[in-house]
Amino acid sequence: MKALLIRELRLALRSGGGAGLGLAFFLIVVILVPFGVGPDPKILAQIAPGTLWIGALLACLLSLDRLFQTDSEDGTLDILALSPLPLEMLVAVKAFAHWLTTGLPLVIAAPVLAITLSLPTETYIWLIASLALGTPALSFIGAAGAAITVGVRRGGLLLSLLVLPLYIPTLIFGAKAAALASGGGDPMPALMLVAGLSLFTVALTPFAAAAALRSHLG
Amino acid sequence: MVLRGPNGAGKSTLLRVLAGLIPPLSGRIDLNGCGHKNRDDFQEMIAFAGHLDAIKPQLTVAENLRFWADLFGSNAFDQTMQDFRLVEISDRLSHTCSAGQKRRLGLARIAVTSRPLWLLDEPTVSLDTEITAQFTALIDQHCAAGGMALIATHIDLGLNSSTELYLEALTRKTLQSLPESDPFLKGDWT
Secondary structure: OHHHHHHHHHHHHOOOOOHHHHHHHHHHHHHHHHHHHOOOHHHHHHHHHHHHHHHHHHHHHHOOOHHHHHHHHOOHHHHHHHOOOOHHHHHHHHHHHHHHHHHHHHHHHHHHHHHHOOOOHHHHHHHHHHHHHHHHHHHHHHHHHHHHOOOOOOOHHHHHHHHHHHHHHHHHHHHHHHHHHHHOOOOHHHHHHHHHHHHHHHHHHHHHHHHHHHHHHO | OEEEOOOOOOHHHHHHHHOOOOOOOOOOOEEOOEEOOOHHHHHOOEEEEOOOOOOOOOOEHHHHHHHHHHHOOOOOHHHHHHHOOOHHHOOOEHHHOOHHHHHHHHHHHHHHHOOOEEEEEOOOOOOOHHHHHHHHHHHHHHHHOOOEEEEEOOOOOOOOOOOEEEOOOOOHHHHHHOOOOOHHHHOOOO
């Protein structure tokens, strides 16, 4: 299990891996928003939580379609299926590695980018909390989607169509938590829902993804 | 045991079925008294090498094999690196290796897993004669130690003792006589 995690991280960080891609995309989207919307701090502060969340969500989606596809193409998936590690565990480890290389950098970069969107400083902690609790759900739902579309060449489009509707609850509550905090409301209920969603998907999607992978192998 | 037959006869498919990667349409597979439905225990006994070598091009040769050794909980890493003459290329990135070197790395994975049944699909493709002979000796050694190997191949490996299984090419008629597996086409769900 540790071997697999180390390998995943190593692959993501070597050339051709997806680690920098999501972060770069996130930076570009968020930095472009003030140019498009105009420099009014009031408007920017109002749309900041939503923008940051949408940026994070799309950045997550960007590297997902390769999650199982490279392993399927070079035959690694066959061997992993025969390994002592159950497929469910394999999915969980891969999704976790995806979060470490894509979700976690976004969480760290978000407060820096929030400055460019003039988000009130006291809201940062809530923004970080909502992203930190919500992005695991993005990686794990995405892993299930990636497992279902693993046999489809250029399955990115199908993956987005499958996964985006499932991302919406996380997006709504995640952005709401940060928006409530900046608007002076109580962000706790929304934050709890985000955490609940993440726990729910972390517990369930590995089984769905493993079932999808098995039917792909057969 | 050596598996022979023309292209498209179903050698690779048979190996994948035996590895438990594809469920059989009918019948059952028993391995040391363990049925294929008991998937975890069944697959614990199998080392499979298909057409693809399951190598990550961005990792070095040693990193690739080390990963499989760790995943399968094996301590034969150093020995296998020597057996397959991978030591001298251990620090090379795999995508710079030749086809034969990649194949050697792919087969080294089989040896490192230390499982009783080896399922090998065209293992000697792009190997030179010397390595082929060494690998054949390794298969003999594995079988002498109580292991089993089922090899789909077109060349004569010169194994010590082996039985041959010949698969006929499927004709249209045999395909039609196969049991229909799709419940929609069978009309079960209408």
